[in-house]
Amino acid sequence: EAGVAQSPRYKIIEKRQSVAFWCNPISGHATLYWYQQILGQGPKLLIQFQNNGVVDDSQLPKDRFSAERLKGVDSTLKIQPAKLEDSAVYLCASSLGPGTGPNQPQHFGDGTRLSIL
Amino acid sequence: QQQVKQSPQSLIVQKGGISIINCAYENTAFDYFPWYQQFPGKGPALLIAIRPDVSEKKEGRFTISFNKSAKQFSLHIMDSQPGDSATYFCAASGWSNTGKLIFGQGTTLQVKP
Numbered sequence: 326e327a328g329v330a331q332s333p334r335y336k337i338i339e340k341r342q343s344v345a346f347w348c349n350p351i352s353g354h355a356t357l358y359w360y361q362q363i364l365g366q367g368p369k370l371l372i373q374f375q376n377n378g379v380v381d382d383s384q385l386p387k388d389r390f391s392a393e394r395l396k397g398v399d400s401t402l403k404i405q406p407a408k409l410e411d412s413a414v415y416l417c418a419s420s421l422g423p424g425t426g427p428n429q430p431q432h433f434g435d436g437t438r439l440s441i442l
Numbered sequence: 443q444q445q446v447k448q449s450p451q452s453l454i455v456q457k458g459g460i461s462i463i464n465c466a467y468e469n470t471a472f473d474y475f476p477w478y479q480q481f482p483g484k485g486p487a488l489l490i491a492i493r494p495d496v497s498e499k500k501e502g503r504f505t506i507s508f509n510k511s512a513k514q515f516s517l518h519i520m521d522s523q524p525g526d527s528a529t530y531f532c533a534a535s536g537w538s539n540t541g542k543l544i545f546g547q548g549t550t551l552q553v554k555p
Contacts, residue, residue, distance in 0.1 A: 366548065367533070368545050431541070
């Protein structure tokens with residue numbers, strides 16, 4: 326099966342500019358996650374979707390970050406305006422459903438590496 | 443209480459040796475403990491996972507040991523190979539997290555030939 330697709334792979338912008346990332350999950354996966362991975366740290370969940378509804382966005386900086394999954398398939402994460410501290414790899418993951426455990430493993434894409442100048 | 447603490451930060455092992463990475467958690471609501479392997483430029487890939495109802499799980503050269511009373515779990519890589527050189531993350535999630543994974547800080551493993 327095809328994996329989680331993300332684009333672009335790399336993005337360089339200046340602070341205060343805007344940027345958007347795109348994710349296409351594995352076919353049939355209802356749950357989609359966006360994680361932020363700062364260099365030298367583990368991924369941190371930003372937002373979780375179940376189909377086109379938000380399940381958890383408690384750690385999403387809502388003053389600058391937004392995300393949508395309008396048709397319950399692919400998703401877009403946007404940052405506007407970007408800050409220096411947003412430099413990170415943005416990972417998208419998907420799973421069959423929202424539960425935990427071996428029946429609902431999360432599959433990750435290769436991420437978008439964002440550099441803020 | 444949502445943290446997962448991982449050690450060591452980095453590890454160097456000779457080929458054929460045993461690599462051991464440790465994690466500790468506080469939240470007793472966690473009920474799923476996966477380990478992910480990440481190569482440079484790639485996303486994390488699920489390696490092996492365990493539930494707290496068993497004390498050990500083995501898949502090939504990879505073994506998870508789980509100590510529920512101590513709230514600790516560890517990854518053992520037997521007969522470590524240069525191809526195992528990567529960053530390893532432990533993680534935890536629970537029924538109250540709706541699948542949200544809490545990751546450790548990561549361990550960079552280098553296996554020397």
